[in-house]
Amino acid sequence: MPCPALPDGFDLTDPDLLHHRVPFPEFAELRRTEPVHWIAQPPNLAGFRDEGYWAVTRHADVKYVSTHPELFSSALNTAIIRFNEHMERDAIDAQRLILLNMDPPEHTRVRQIVQRGFTPRAIRALEENLRGRAGRIVETALSNAGPGGSFDFVTEVACELPLQAIAELIGIPQEDRAKIFDWSNKMIAYDDPEYAITEEVGQESATEILAYAMNMSADRKQCPAKDIVTTLVAAEDEGNLGSDEFGFFVLMLAVAGNETTRNAITHGMHAFLTHADQWDLYKRERPATAAEEIVRWATPVVSFQRTATQDTELGGKQIRKGDRVGIFYSSANNDPAVFDSPEVFDITRDPNPHLGFGGGGPHFCLGKSLATLEIDLIFNAVADAMPDLRLVGDPRRLRSAWINGVKELQVSAG
DSSP states (O other): OOOOOOOOTTTTTTTHHHHHHHHHHHEEEEEESSSEEEEEHHHHTTSSSSSSEEEEEEEHHHHHTOOOOEESSTTTOOOSOOOOOOOOOOHHHHGGGGGGGGGTHHHHHHHHHHHHGHHHHHHHHHHHHHHHHHHHHHHHHHOOOOOOEEEEHIIITTTHHHHHHHHHHHHHOGGGGHHHHHHHHHHHHHTTTGGGGOOOOOOOOHHHHHHHHHHHHHHHHHHHSSSHHHHHHTTGGGGGOOHHHHHHHHHHHHIIIIIIHHHHHHHHHHHHHHHHHHHHHHHHOHHHHOHHHHHHHSBBOOOEEEEESOOOEEEEEEEEETTTEEEEEEHTTTTTTTSTTSSSOOOTTSSOOOOOBBBBBSOOOTTTTHHHHHHHHHHHHOOOOOOOEEEOOEEOOOOOBBOOOOOOEEEOOO
């Protein structure tokens, strides 16, 4: 295989890179020349005392890593591929209490408990409520619009339904959803200087979410109610979550169920407004395949990581025990070996075996059904109430090492 034609020192997790673009050309070059490629980093640059990581860019290899937790651990170094250089090892290790950063069998135990809240019946029970909320969110955005009907789609529309859905699901009072929005933003925005968020502020926000959720848990143990919190925590000795475990579950939901869906919706709206034929098709036919293509196109989480538990081989490369392995979903979701014309936004794409909800295995997204429901509902509401929506400006992207995030998307319904 030829060597990839990448600049010296090129790093797929450089937050300045994602601040401007997803590196699709570089992903294509790596898939073609060296689909498992060593990315060197100065020691401790990412918060890890090592010399870099393996970048895995092919769909098949990302799926293989995802479905072999006995070879590739989420717990050893967590699933987050890059912290900042000031991150202490103790703080990294503490994140093993989050479901995302667990390995079987502990992951299996906790997931079996929390998935009670995400059964098809539980999601169906939310649908009509969320449909009404989606309609009200869009109507409120219209009524709050400025001159010419302009507004920020991120704050007025995209962030609202995921927040309200999480609040509805686990019993957070709707008036508190702004707190969750603020805390989760601060947790992930440590790479973006606009927010001026220090590592300490991010950790304080995580502590706020934990305390909030643990107080909810304690309240339900004293006074059970007919909600998911009670289902998960009221009978701890019967295999339910302890208060601290519930706290870390809510912490994960604040990011995994909020930030990711919000960014999928934002990228989806931008895709529709830059692909007029697809927006016209959606308004006319509302294809059931649209939500999955929006997630593939957006891929809100560019990458997670695993750590090799033993010496192994992947893509013709020798992976040593302890090596970090970056699995790049954005690359896998544009692999031409799997997708016809992956550069085309096609809401009728079927089949669509994208990895936007993970590559399968134990960490496949717990809230996939809820996320696709939210995407369907919000775009139906936008198409009904704002059929002539148009862009006013380019998206303002989040500076991040692993999230394909948008901070602002100015649109106009006028």
